[in-house]
Amino acid sequence: MARRSVQFWRIEQLNGEELSRPFPARRVAEVLKKAQDAETDRHFTSADGTVLLAQAVASAPHPVLLLDRVRDTNLPSVGDALGRRKPLPLAPGDHLLETTYFAFLKRNVIAVLTSGNGPRASRMGEYLEGMLGLEPNLVPVVREDIDEILTRLEVSRFEFALPAERLSGKLMEGEWADVLDSASRLMNEGTFRISLSVGRSGKVEDKQRIRERIQQLIDLFRRAGSVEHFDYVVAEGKDSLTGDREVVDLLKERFISHIEVDPDIFNDPRRSTAEAITILTKQARDNEAFFARTLPDIKGSADSGLVPDLVAGGMATVRATLAAAEKSAETAGQVETAGQAAHGNQGGADHELVRG
Structure with missing residues (x-):
């Protein structure tokens, strides 16, 4: 058996403001699933060069997202029975994926099933900002006092x-x-x-x-x-x-649950996802009373309008396109202004006399 941990975080702010309504996690999951089905490129490169990739793996009873750190450099080696080293048997275009699982619970709590090499919880915030323009501020859930x-x-x-x-x-x-x-x-x-x-x-x-x-x-x-x-x-x-x-x-x-998992299951992508959903669902159920006692109740409904459809390259691509369009419009405006000025200078004194 191997040891993993489930950390609990809470989305305290969204886009710089206190979050008093439910976080639109279900809409985020729907957007990711739609992008997956359309084979839209969902890779995001953070400021430090880390490449992240998310996918939705469940919507009920809680939205569950999977976040991978994508690696194609500094890869480990494989050893045979005698310890002889050889490269990982990756096909061209394949990458090494290191995974963390996120379940979005009531009261804007996120349960995070970690591994030693998967992305930290804060990386999910980076990904949601870079790809969807959301800026969630995550704080750890701690014990009562x-x-x-x-x-x-x-x-x-x-x-x-x-x-x-x-x-x-x-x-x-x-x-x-x-x-x-x-x-x-x-x-x-x-x-x-x-x-x-x-x-x-x-x-x-x-x-x-x-x-x-x-x-x-x-x-x-x-x-x-x-x-x-x-x-x-x-x-x-x-x-x-x-x-x-x-x-x-x-x-x-710090409110962290330590659990024992079967390493063979977590080495199988399909079985590991199902097992992770089971673990996170149980953790949500087991700790609901604690959250109800220590965290504020969140009223109202989520604002799904905050979450746009996902495009290849994320919001960075959208912003770059808008910036290019604005620059093009500005350049065109400058050319038009210059043309008007040149046209106005032709016989300019006569025009002034006519208007006078």
């Missing part, structure tokens, strides 16, 4: 550890990606541990500035979609309300 505790915590230490073989900048974003990438070049076995602390010496204002910076890094860390790969993640500080010292285990408090 973790946000409240961290808000009150005057943090003095933040520490995490993970096995060296898992070190990769792909686990995180921003500054943390740089740290993990650098560490991966330093060691490839053992445990990598990092600790940030305010320290005992220094002025009060200096310590406060350090606390604020550590808090920013904690927030960035919590928003990453790969926390489950770490062995140990804690924040420590004084509770500003009670004055007590608190040690918050972010790995355990």
